[in-house]
Amino acid sequence: MTEQVQAARTAFGDRLRNIRKDARLSGRKLAALNNWHFTKVSKIEHGRQNATEDDIRAWCIACHSEEQIPELIATVRDIAQMWELYRHSLRGGQKRLQARGTPLYKATKLIRAYESICPPGILQSPSYVRAVMEVNASMFGLTDDIDTAVEARLERQELLYSSEHRYSFVIENGALAAIMGGVDSLLEQLDFLDTVTSLPSVSFGIIPPNVTRKIFPGEGFYIFDDSMARTSTFAGRIRTVEPQDVAFMIRTFRSLQSQAVYGNKARALISQRRRELEQLRTTS
Template structure:
């Protein structure tokens, strides 16, 4: 199975091959201009090896395509960091992972977040966070430091009240009542959402179940400024920093946000979900 990193190398190789062909250079000529072994060009173009920023710069200069350097260098930087296995990242427990989040969130002024099935971590109550982290610990067979992880996640939430950061968060209506946590925990979480939705720098949107969806991805994602995109799979966290990739996710977020409702309409959905849970015999 091709990994995301291998796919990214192959896509980079295809772009570099197009640049070489546009410059009407053979692989041997390109290699000779850079003092490389001739076989290196083929390996790069087929995504068989990792390459350095120096390879990209030499390639583009030899082809007279200096305007491509910045974008391609960003791609190279993202490949090695884009795919991080959860077990490796969480090996020392959930608290450390929360501390990592604090560092990259501190550098961000605009958060754009889409979550189809759960409440984003920055908005979670302690009980909701405990349930989600306990599920992660159990599934991945990690060191059980859920209590410390919850505390760290709550500390992360101070970012909602400090500085001039802005938060645009979009969730699906199904996330309000999905049974990934108990009904009592959900009730408390919905009450928390009502409070947070009134924060001056919080723009909270909810996509109604029967809304006309202009776009719907297969996973949630976070866009941090225009710098990077983060999303999780079952086994890994993936980080994208290549400008074209970030722009694609920004365009997807715009379409998702256009399907959402805000303000009083969104709060009515939340209170409706609370009433539904209150009438549930559970």
């Protein structure tokens, strides 16, 4: 989804280009009217440079399109919010980051989530969450209280037992492999996933190994109702509220769903991983 940010910038540049052409101004003329370097207009129109809100105002005034300023500024703000640097989000500490996301979970009636490398955050057991928080603290040099950060994330799990919320999860079989916090921590995590598969509000599927893929494994993502999609990388998070983008992610999720196994078949994969870990514990 990193390409979506650039695509949004390019589409925005196209809109500004059309405004300029409708005003019958060349790029050089528009730049001259606003005392810009002559290359600035081209860079903005091709998505190679972000337009500031002042740039938009000056652009529209020069093109006699002042009525478009509010909508264009709202659009450029949405584009700016699509990419959120993770390290910036963590400045207030992990507890604050986790607590900040809780209202969104509470307001969402249907959450769809896909993960390829680890269980979704809301499905992580206490020791697994702690291990994740400790890794984050080490990576980003954080000094906040791990205990309160763990509590803030685990607070969301009560929503799994609410009849007012529904959840649909799909994970790759490989998401059962990552050992965070040691073998015992992952065994606890597998036990929790086993429990989750029987919750009435939860649909939990695992894409088994050796399946012929309809779509390749990729970065994890979340869809909140039909209104927002979000994905994360090591550096940051990308979110979009554009209807066509959210619809695309829903179609992607359905394709992944169609390759997953559920119920007893999913529990069999969890049990298989549990046996592997127990063997690893006895031989190590």
